[in-house]
Amino acid sequence: MKSYRILAVSALCCGLLLWAAAEAPAQAVVKVGNILPLSGPSASVGLQNKQAQDMAVQEINDAGGIKSLGGAKIQMLYADSESKPEKGVAEAERFINTEKVHILTGAWNSAVSYPVSAVAERYQIPFLVPVSVADKITEQGFKYVFRIAAKDSWWTRDQFAFLKDLQAEFNTKISTLAFVYENGDWGKGFAEGWKKHAQAGGYKVVLDEPYPSTATDLSPVVQKIKRANPDVLLLTSNAADAILLTNTMAEYKVKPKAIIASGGGHADPSYLKAAGKNARYLFDIVEWETDVNKPGAKETNEKFKKLYGYNLTGESVDAYAAMYVLADALERAASTDPKAIRDALAKTRLTKGPAMIVGYDAIEFDESGQNKHAALVMVQVNDLGKGLERITVWPKASRRAGYKPVFPIP
């Protein structure tokens, strides 16, 4: 009997010790719940996001963490959404209720970020969205959602502005357009923008074709493009379908005057490798390119390339910058209270530091939580003797010195 009592007491002591041990470091970390597609159709880009954020968090922690919180470290918790909205929502709830995270970030896919934003708003946990571009994410009147990337309506606006400048520069008339896009939230959002701008610009739309991103054969779609014979083809694709479309178009010898892609799959580093020379002369819209003229950009890219073996993409840069936006907000909030973090995020005006490798000069959120300075550039894929690379061509002020875009495709 006595031994039982000793056992019980010592168990209690152990429990208390464990509790104390568990409690003590809890003060010294900021828990960030990060939902990303780490398997499934977007696993490739999900991993790129994760690696960029890992690198940023490592840098922030190595530099002494959040000083106003006594050097608190950022602790990143990852969950896999598999690109599925319901999975993302479940993980967000788990992060908030079980893991007690202070802030949420992610979720790459617009279709996942959109429902997750509602969860974040309901629990009043700030949700920092680096790359999901669907307009509606920041147009719900939510107070806890902040987005770094440009909205997709800005992307389509700039694609058409580029189209106009291209015609003026080369004195070539473009009259017919074809729209081909994946049938998810992202692709459909782009297509809506395109339709609006095409109408306003007086272009004739000869093909408007959504396709399932999981398609195993895209030659029927390519045949439709060929038969519609557009001057310019606009694309919104994920990685697997972007590669398949590009290769199949080369097989069927489809050659519009220009092909304009919308980042995503076309910006995936494995795209250039897998599509090879078939990708030559493609125009793509991105937020960032390795040849961007910003201090620190080259060094950061080199560090990243050394760590993971490939270049940063526009999306990875947004993900990377998001971590510095978060660190800056935490520094000013001097608290891990989600409400305080939210208020600090809303007052963000970041103009210096590692985050400023982005292509514009400040990160600042408007009323809706949208980064109002986010801007875009157009690049062209070409081979200048050193293998295929992405070369910034638009706006003209950012164009790589000495490069003249190739248009129409020879």
Place this chain on the structure above:
Amino acid sequence: MIYLLEDAINGILMGSIYGLAALGLTLIFGVLKVINFAHGSLLMVGMYAAYWAVLLTGAHPYLALVIVLPLMFAFGYLLQAVVIQPIFKAEREVREPITVIIVTTGVWYILDNLGLLVFGPQYRNIQDNPLRGKMIEAGEMLISVPKLWGFCAALVTAALVWLFLQKTRMGRAVRATSLDRDAASLQGINPYRIYNIAFGLGTAVAGVAGVALVPFYNVFPTVGVLFDIKCFIIVVLGGLGSIGGALLGGMIIGVIESVGPQFMTATWTEAIVYGLFLGFLFLRPSGLFGVKYDW
């Protein structure tokens, strides 16, 4: 009109490759009476095997079969012998053990995630191979050469599998086990060994499908999922366990996918395929060539 013909040809070629992918599934089902949910992952393994074989040797993609076939057969044989067989033995009283389905689902997840760990999420394809991007120009029509090879591979594989099942002693043992496991073991056939062989054979056929796909398709860890669902639909359409049914079912889906988009958007063809699938389940659950009493 010429457009329709061109699309129908593409559909038949691509569909035969779907059929080839489904052939392994239907083969394993016919004998084990179990839906193998890991089939897409086996296809993925086959594609990676073919990819590395072609990349490292620089040979013609179909020469890779020399490496891929025995490798995949051994992989399937061992997978069945080591992982799945114990479950079969534990449930030997049941004709269609549900737990085995759950095990194959586990194998699917493990293989896909192993693929993600080992190969990374990148999309790969072979840039320089003699089949890549080749087209036959017949008048105004363009026909893809790698798909034509895939079509031939599908027909040859189906014929060989059929001959094996009909004409060899081992094939007869496989058919006997598929008809009645207990009666077969009374004749001195070891059903577990037959299961291993059927699984190995199904996996090897998935390897052939992998070889057929590699010259024109991307290889990535979750590639199996895209084909998985198609394979299930094809197998139901053609009749579970039927070799000819798998090929024909594949071609039907291929033609719908290829000709359909000329009349509607590509997204709708998916709905038609699923509609057809449901229709078959309601009206003719045994499929085109399935045996009725088996269901």
